[in-house]
Amino acid sequence: MVHLASYAIQSLEASYAFFDKGDEKYFDKVEKHETAVNSIDEELTTYLIEISNELLSVYENEILASVLDSVRDLERIGDLAVASANLSQHIHNKGIEFSGTAKAELEDVYNRTHRIDLDSIRVVVDDDKVLAGQVILRHEELKKLEKQLRMIHTKRLNNGECTVQAGINYVDYLSYYTRIADYAINLVEKVTEGVI
Template sequence: IAMFHTVFNVITTLILLPLSNVLVKAAQMLIKDKADDKEVMRCKFIDDRFLETPAIAVAQSVKEVTNAIMVAQEALNLSINAFTSKDYSKLDEVELYRKQLKFYSSSITKYIIKVSNKEVAYADEKTLGMIHHALTDVDRLSELAENIRRYCRTVEETGLTFSPAVMDEIKHMQSVLDDQFAAVVDVFEYRVESRLPEIEAREDIVDDCKKSLLEAHIKRLNEGECKIESSSVFINLVGNLERVGDHLAKIARGAVQ
């Protein structure tokens, strides 16, 4: 029996040896595909192994929400850039970001429920509550990115145009929001509470931008300088940008309460 087993192994090896490179490449392709799928829908910081140390699990959850906030910023900037540049080639990526954010929200929510079932310190309980409320605002940011994506498609399909001055103002609002995002990350993850007044000030700037843009738009309408058809897209776009600032401020305020 031993001799037969040895002969069988030798013959099998001789048959498969010429095919070894093909088999290795096939295995690599299969493993790579699986890894890529997991990379798209995989949390970066939370892990069930941290649950035995709730304080660490809470800290990792905060990092995961911070990552979600930054992904939401990427989705929003992609939509806004498409609008201001009139380059709509990457708009479909917004939906990929939204799916990713939905996955993050669901995964983090399930995770903090597991954490809350452990013996958690009072300070960490408050942080878990903060995370829960922040996720709601991140979901809203994702929806706003999708709204702006749809406005871009409307502009693309109807051929609506906006003046360079309007585009510059929208870019200015975007720049203010980017600064607000950076400050929110500092407050939320690193508890740099001194940046909260800056966040609220930038929220006011975005509000003022919206007001001045709408006033100028109404003036142009009355003077016949722009089409009525553009009003719906323009008013909704500016309103959505204002709401981004509102949700960012809510995340920051929730982090310092």
């Protein structure tokens, strides 16, 4: 599962690098990591389903269900990284430009999401309840920031400081990053509930 998480996070990193730099080599990395994510997801899911056919205790069944959920969450992080890279490819091909302010805001959201993802895996590996609490608080801050940025962005659009196309894409990126953080926080919550 940690191996799967590593590829999903590397896909996210390459996806953001592609958005930021526009170099196709990062898009290729996203595709390569997605192949690895899908392969590990398939093997891990098959293995877990085989285990589910064994005689398991109630607690073992809870853990199994929780790990299956976590595998799904990690696979979705990979999918959203791919969606973000595809959006970046569209933006680069169409020559759509973001304002410096919009780019800085997206960089901040990405960095917060990336940190949440990395720390979520640390929570799982180390069974770190203290870090879990900190990550949950940072996730709540990210959700508040997303709402603020959406409002600020609407004002920019209304003032003509941003094109409609860039505006729609900005909101898409915000949505991708915050959803990625949502999936990562699911892992943390499973640790705090003692089912992973």
